[in-house]
Amino acid sequence: MSAPQARTKRTFGRPLNFKRGVIELAHGSGGRAMAQLIDELFAKSLNNPWLAQGNDQACLDLPAGRLAMTTDSYVISPLFFPGGDIGSLAVHGTVNDIAMSGARPLHLSAGFIIEAGFPLGELRRIVDSMAGAAHDAGISVVTGDTKVVERGKADGVFINTTGIGIVPDGLHLSGDLARPGDRIVINGNIGDHGVAVMSKRTDLDFAVSIVSDSAALHDLVQVMVAAAPELRCLRDPTRGGVATTLNEIARQSGVGMMIDESAIPIQPGVAASCELLGLDPLYVANEGKLVAVCGPQDVEKLLESMTNHPLGKNAALIGEVVADPHHFVRMRTGFGGSRVVDWLSSEQLPRIC
Amino acid sequence: MSAPQARTKRTFGRPLNFKRGVIELAHGSGGRAMAQLIDELFAKSLNNPWLAQGNDQACLDLPAGRLAMTTDSYVISPLFFPGGDIGSLAVHGTVNDIAMSGARPLHLSAGFIIEAGFPLGELRRIVDSMAGAAHDAGISVVTGDTKVVERGKADGVFINTTGIGIVPDGLHLSGDLARPGDRIVINGNIGDHGVAVMSKRTDLDFAVSIVSDSAALHDLVQVMVAAAPELRCLRDPTRGGVATTLNEIARQSGVGMMIDESAIPIQPGVAASCELLGLDPLYVANEGKLVAVCGPQDVEKLLESMTNHPLGKNAALIGEVVADPHHFVRMRTGFGGSRVVDWLSSEQLPRIC
Numbered sequence: 001m002s003a004p005q006a007r008t009k010r011t012f013g014r015p016l017n018f019k020r021g022v023i024e025l026a027h028g029s030g031g032r033a034m035a036q037l038i039d040e041l042f043a044k045s046l047n048n049p050w051l052a053q054g055n056d057q058a059c060l061d062l063p064a065g066r067l068a069m070t071t072d073s074y075v076i077s078p079l080f081f082p083g084g085d086i087g088s089l090a091v092h093g094t095v096n097d098i099a100m101s102g103a104r105p106l107h108l109s110a111g112f113i114i115e116a117g118f119p120l121g122e123l124r125r126i127v128d129s130m131a132g133a134a135h136d137a138g139i140s141v142v143t144g145d146t147k148v149v150e151r152g153k154a155d156g157v158f159i160n161t162t163g164i165g166i167v168p169d170g171l172h173l174s175g176d177l178a179r180p181g182d183r184i185v186i187n188g189n190i191g192d193h194g195v196a197v198m199s200k201r202t203d204l205d206f207a208v209s210i211v212s213d214s215a216a217l218h219d220l221v222q223v224m225v226a227a228a229p230e231l232r233c234l235r236d237p238t239r240g241g242v243a244t245t246l247n248e249i250a251r252q253s254g255v256g257m258m259i260d261e262s263a264i265p266i267q268p269g270v271a272a273s274c275e276l277l278g279l280d281p282l283y284v285a286n287e288g289k290l291v292a293v294c295g296p297q298d299v300e301k302l303l304e305s306m307t308n309h310p311l312g313k314n315a316a317l318i319g320e321v322v323a324d325p326h327h328f329v330r331m332r333t334g335f336g337g338s339r340v341v342d343w344l345s346s347e348q349l350p351r352i353c
Numbered sequence: 354m355s356a357p358q359a360r361t362k363r364t365f366g367r368p369l370n371f372k373r374g375v376i377e378l379a380h381g382s383g384g385r386a387m388a389q390l391i392d393e394l395f396a397k398s399l400n401n402p403w404l405a406q407g408n409d410q411a412c413l414d415l416p417a418g419r420l421a422m423t424t425d426s427y428v429i430s431p432l433f434f435p436g437g438d439i440g441s442l443a444v445h446g447t448v449n450d451i452a453m454s455g456a457r458p459l460h461l462s463a464g465f466i467i468e469a470g471f472p473l474g475e476l477r478r479i480v481d482s483m484a485g486a487a488h489d490a491g492i493s494v495v496t497g498d499t500k501v502v503e504r505g506k507a508d509g510v511f512i513n514t515t516g517i518g519i520v521p522d523g524l525h526l527s528g529d530l531a532r533p534g535d536r537i538v539i540n541g542n543i544g545d546h547g548v549a550v551m552s553k554r555t556d557l558d559f560a561v562s563i564v565s566d567s568a569a570l571h572d573l574v575q576v577m578v579a580a581a582p583e584l585r586c587l588r589d590p591t592r593g594g595v596a597t598t599l600n601e602i603a604r605q606s607g608v609g610m611m612i613d614e615s616a617i618p619i620q621p622g623v624a625a626s627c628e629l630l631g632l633d634p635l636y637v638a639n640e641g642k643l644v645a646v647c648g649p650q651d652v653e654k655l656l657e658s659m660t661n662h663p664l665g666k667n668a669a670l671i672g673e674v675v676a677d678p679h680h681f682v683r684m685r686t687g688f689g690g691s692r693v694v695d696w697l698s699s700e701q702l703p704r705i706c
Contacts, residue, residue: 030592031697054605055528056450057423059520070410071462075500097409109424111513147428153508160464162515175408239383252407344384
């Protein structure tokens with residue numbers, strides 16, 4: 001991402017028109033129009049010394065430790081939803097994937113694929129939102145890329161963010177470390193993100209008060225890691241929801257799980273919306289939630305650390321890891337029975353993130 | 354990217370049908386279909402211990418040094434072209450952006466955005482090509498992401514790769530370091546990539562023998578860095594071509610440039626194709642080329658090191674850096690005159706990378 005500071009007017013002539021202008025193919029050409037877009041939008045909004053340097057890569061001095069690296073592309077529709085937009089989501093989602101390793105997130109890259117004709121004003125709204133979320137999370141977007149495709153060859157804006165962070169020495173969290181007897185914990189209500197996005201798609205009146213839980217969880221994770229040395233694994237239940245995340249961990253660790261339906265926190269409005277829409281909230285995406293697996297001796301300390309944090313105040317113990325050669329996730333239901341909570345096998349909510 | 358090894362058949366039932374199968378929305382759901390796609394395609398083809406671990410992030414032990422980080426999304430059309438495809442291109446392009454800092458490339462992430470209906474067989478061809486290019490470059494694709502959008506909301510496949518590498522201690526290459534008197538060098542013929550892609554788009558007979566120059570340049574860069582301590586800056590002239598790259602460096606460094614038209618290496622077939630298509634080869638994208646700026650005392654050693662390398666055998670001195678308050682790039686033409694080589698101001702070849 002080229003971002004020289006000087007002589008902008010001289011090089012580019014008239015400034016970008018954020019009121020009525022739209023993205024054109026030339027903005028992805030590598031030439032003058034792209035340099036102007038980078039100068040007057042990306043480098044200005046995401047403002048940091050690496051972007052200002054104007055090279056095609058950022059050179060970073062990192063603290064000691066192992067490096068965590070993760071990538072996610074965001075194709076959510078609609079781009080703006082109650083509680084966030086694709087810009088803030090692209091920061092939170094990737095920060096969280098770094099944080100789930102216990103790492104402290106440091107830097108992001110951002111790759112934009114934009115459909116020609118997309119309004120410059122909306123793009124600025126998205127980039128500013130991204131800048132705000134990055135600032136709040138204490139990280140920088142240090143390098144980027146802009147591609148433009150013809151009308152009808154994309155859908156508004158897609159964003160890829162790739163993140164790096166530093167894992168503290170001696171910390172090893174991984175989805176293959178769950179053992180029978182471990183406890184399963186979640187940091188709060190499930191399903192908010194998916195239902196908030198659906199409410200915007202369908203203009204559902206009843207769901208207007210439901211706001212995405214999209215949030216950066218790295219600070220909560222630091223608190224949890226400090227409180228619970230027996231923490232085995234963290235994962236954020238985004239696409240596929242809590243059910244799929246638990247199945248992934250069960251499969252990776254070669255164990256089963258038993259969860260309690262009544263223990264899983266959910267807002268009444270989300271539960272009602274899911275019922276009306278025919279969605280199972282266990283499969284609905286979250287963007288500010290994490291599932292933790294923890295040795296039994298530390299689970300009380302873990303829960304206490306979580307409930308004292310703003311992003312964990314509704315934290316709950318939802319089940320435990322059991323021995324099961326089939327690696328099933330089972331759920332005790334309200335009627336005293338139990339049922340298998342399988343992997344999500346079709347797609348109930350496309351383009352939720 | 355979840356990639357557990359065991360019990361694939363048990364978890365997924367029938368294996369993916371690479372002969373007749375297509376990508377469906379469920380392959381981006383986060384559920385069972387996505388896990389199967391990761392297992393049977395991505396993790397298998399890109400095979401390495403980080404993907405096999407099946408976490409949402411890779412944890413990496415890095416050698417000491419500064420970290421270079423860069424990102425690029427690839428939206429090239431068509432996906433397959435003479436000399437490569439979007440998979441190999443997505444490796445070479447990002448490896449090169451790392452290498453232009455003098456860094457040794459180490460790891461890539463890969464984010465796929467796929468249009469529903471895309472043939473599984475073509476996707477496998479792309480991923481295998483990516484795996485081959487990564488293997489040849491000595492790097493690993495350590496983490497990934499798959500998103501699927503509805504038919505008509507993308508164009509086949511878009512790929513983002515983000516790369517990291519280690520910059521050797523004491524090495525500092527940057528676009529703002531060019532000084533009057535420095536020499537400008539290129540490692541070979543210009544315009545091959547753009548013309549090869551255009552030949553495929555337009556079915557031009559005359560261009561059938563022209564093959565993209567797409568290649569990973571990090572090994573050549575190591576040789577150049579060792580030979581020329583006075584190397585100031587490297588940049589790969591992709592979108593916008595050599596003309597735009599020179600203008601970027603001139604602007605960053607606050608200098609002008611004077612290049613010689615007759616010194617710029619170009620294949621006769623590429624020159625003829627450009628003439629017929631109305632393209633200026635100075636603005637046509639390259640994918641295996643680099644422009645180097647070097648202090649005058651080291652330029653002979655630099656050129657010698659390049660011409661001894663397979664990717665630099667047509668290397669040439671094409672001009673020099675001059676003082677110019679307007680930061681113009683000028684070119685001495687065949688007729689004894691000179692003209693300004695401006696920034697690319699529109700888009701002559703959309704979706705070339």
